[in-house]
Amino acid sequence: MQGWLSILIMIALGAGFALISVLLSGVLGPSKPSAEKSAPYECGMPPVGDARERQSVKFYLVAMIFLLFDIEVAFLYPWAMALRGLGWNGFAQVVLFMALLLAGYVYVWRKGALDWGNEKTERARKLRT
Amino acid sequence: MTPGALNAIVPMACVTAAGIAAMVAESFREPGEHMPIAGLGLVGLIGAAISAVLLWNHNTSSFGLVSADNFGLFVTLILVCVGVLTLAISGPTIERERLPAGEHYALTLFALAGMMLMATATDLLVIFLALEVLSLAVYVLTGLRRDSPVASEAAFKYFLLGAFSSAFFLYGIAFTYGVTGSTHLDRIGSVIAAGAAQETLMQRLALGLLLVGFAFKVSAVPFHMWTPDAYEGAPSSVTGFMSTGVKAAAFAAFVRVFLSAFEPMRADWGAVLWVVAAATMILGTVVGVVQPNIKRMLAYSSIAHGGYLLVALLSGNDLGKGAVLFYLLTYAVTNLGAFGVIGLLESAGTQPSAISHQPFIPATGHQPPNDQVRDYAGLWHTHPMLAGLMTVFLLSLSGFPPMAGFIAKWYVFTAAMKAGYSGLAIIGVLTSVVSVFFYLRVVVMMYMTEGERPAAFPAVPRMAGLALVVSAIVIFYLGILPARVLDWAAQSIGTIF
Amino acid sequence: MTGSPMLFYLFAAVAVGASLLVIAQRNPVYSVLLLIGSFGALSGLYVLLDAPFVAVIQIIVYAGAIMVLFLFVVMLLNAPHEDTDYDSHVHPLLRPGPMRFGAALALAFGVELVWALTRAGQSGAFAGGAVSSVAQIGHALFTDYAFPFEVTSILILVAMMGAVVLARRD
Secondary structure: OHHHHHHHHHHHHHHHHHHHHHHHHHHHOOOOOOOOOOOOOOOOOOOOOOOOOOOOHHHHHHHHHHHHHHHHHHHHHHHHHOHHHHHHHHHHHHHHHHHHHHHHHHHHHHOOOOOOOOHHHHHHHHHHO | OOOOOOHHHHHHHHHHHHHHHHHHHHHOOOOOOOOOHHHHHHHHHHHHHHHHHHHOOOOEEEOOOEEEOHHHHHHHHHHHHHHHHHHHHHHHHHHHHOOOHHHHHHHHHHHHHHHHHHHHEOEHHHHHHHHHHHHHHHHHHHOOOOOOHHHHHHHHHHHHHHHHHHHHHHHHHHHHHHHHOOOEHHHHHHHHHHOOOOOHHHHHHHHHHHHHHHHHHOOOOOOOOHHHHHHHHOOHHHHHHHHHHHHHHHHHHHHHHHHHHOHHHHHHHHHHHHHHHHHHHHHHHHHHHOOOEHHHHHHHHHHHHHHHHHHHHHHOOHHHHHHHHHHHHHHHHHHHHHHHHHHHHHHHHOOOOOOOOOOOOOOOOOOOOOOEHHHHOOHHHHOHHHHHHHHHHHHHHHOOOOOHHHHHHHHHHHHHHHOOOHHHHHHHHHHHHHHHHHHHHHHHHHHHOOOOOOOOOOOOOHHHHHHHHHHHHHHHHHHHOOHHHHHHHHHHHHOOO | OOOOHHHHHHHHHHHHHHHHHHHHOOOHHHHHHHHHHHHHHHHHHHHHOOOHHHHHHHHHHHHHHHHHHHHHHHHHHOOOOOOOOOOOOOOHHHOOHHHHHHHHHHHHHHHHHHHHHHOOOOOOOOOOOOOOOHHHHHHHHHOOOHHHHHHHHHHHHHHHHHHHHHHOOO
16 A cells, blocks of 8 residues: 555645645735636637537547557556566567557558548548549 | 467468458558459458368367367358358449448458457457457448448447447356356366356356357347347348358357356256247247348348257257358358348449339438349349349258258257257247248249339449359258268367367 | 555545436536546545556546547537436336336346345355456466457457548548
8 A cells, every 4th residue: 555655645746736726826816807807718709609519520539549549558557567577478469469559550540530620631532522 | 489379360360460451451542542452351361261271170279268179160161251252242332332442341351350269269258359359340340331320220229239248248257257267168167067166146147148148149039139220221241241250150159158168057058048049030030021121031030040050059969069060151151142142233223224113212312222022023034143043042041952051950950859859940940931931022022023123233243243153052062962061060069079 | 455444435435426426417528527536536446455457447548538538429419418308206217218227227236236245255166366466467468368468459450440430521
């Protein structure tokens, strides 16, 4: 359990810093609100409608890909911890694992799943139609 | 690591490599560019077939988790047939539906690799991983027609129910591990046989959960609900693929798990499986009779065939185990042939000159898919070759004498009689007789009814035509001279059980 | 259990409280955020059970990636509030389809848990080997389970391809 104490302290420090910063700025800063100041954006278009509008399916796709690579990284953690005992054999396995997923990465990249509406996907769409 | 330690996984490694190659090739394909990706898959499958033949009788094992015994290799070879036929017949469907070709082939190859792994794995954990690889790939293949609401619904239903059944299966593995302390089939078998595990209730729970998982994958009643929808919604080539490949892989693992590890608990699962097999045969046949859609009809036919396979599994004697293998091979060739014809005729429906006689055309602007039984009216006059091939496939499915289906069914029922399951054998024979009715309905439609459809058929692609003709020849070969293949099947079960 | 009972009760209270709030919320986005809190508390419980690897995975994969996915799905579906077309006074088992199914599952799960807990004293034929440290898990993963590990990469590849094929826009 000893090792976890430092993590607990870390969490407490992080949360405490955020909390105290917000509280302190609220307490110490002068507060003179005006209509302009309390608007969400001081300049630009006035925001209209609900902030939660329908998101594009692209967000979902990116989240899905993130999840899959996240699982990949999660597998590296126990390998890193057991690195010395496993030697080159373990290294070879991880390289194979990464190489297989690299093929997936190439696929995802080339398919334009990571592009955010730049000219490449536009061209691909034009060619397809 | 000693040289040769990896031998057992060579067949599936070939297929996986082909799948990855297909995936990378697809990602470097410019839009509109044609690439021989199906050829890549063919190379991988041929590699798998060669390595499987070379491994025959060697009984090798890798990592203690995968065992290339003759049983697994026989199923691997069935899967190679499934793969080759699928690659050959999927061309027209892909073009007609404008499916993403590279993904279609890559996912098919990954699914095949998963199936091969499932058929050769000797550890529940690996069986589960293989099951997931093949299931995920097949879910996606089912939903490949993204502009079709029917396909989306099918994929969604299949995915939800499939994920649910996978959870059951995983839960069963967890309980098995809790009771026996291992996921390895040999050790599970010895622990259960020794009666060392006192927790009989837990043990039964584990057994039941695993049974649910398998029953779902082989679409046995009452876990068959997804089958008609998924088969109807998937593109025809995919339907042919999943009805044969998934069945072969799932039954291989089913036989391995239940007739080796859980054989000592036969008293517990025998009665349950009896009821399931009987219900599966009866429901598949009776509901199949009233289906107007040919894909749904073949889905119920596939459920009924699952019932016959369950009878063979339940028999559990050498004859029964050999019958499972022979039946799977026969069913794979026959059913893929039938779906190949369906896929070609569907393609015919999109010809601009083909005027639909259906009362409405869906708002999407697509022609109706041309998959009703009455769409086959008069096929004999417009395309005698396809009508003849379809007749062979349907008669073989119903189990008519000179075709392979007859020998397969006969073998199953003999095994059941020998094992003392005469009740099941009688149900099987009766349902077979009833099933003749719905297969013949299509045949009668093709020959004796005048079609309203103008004869606007595209030329049958050479690959697909060749594959269909070869399938028909194989069906006759297996039906007339089955001795050699039956011998191989009998040999392959001798090595493990 | 090596941790103090107080920590256990703290984490358990947070987990149960957050989970209850998840189903009490009308706004699905809040539900998702509360579920993250519940996962965090669960992770603490795993630490107390001497399963640091599971705890870390719980944070990295579940509270991180999977909840992001949930959040995006909620936003994609854009269901700001749950429809309540049933009378909330009706017993959960009598409500329409999915609700009844969920209630029935919860009931079955409850019975199962009670059954497991009352039998907790008697251990089965198999007493679990104590593989707890991440290094030990890594060792097992890359020796005994090396092959399943590589198969996992194929599984991830298939999932990746499936996501791209099904979610691509054209």
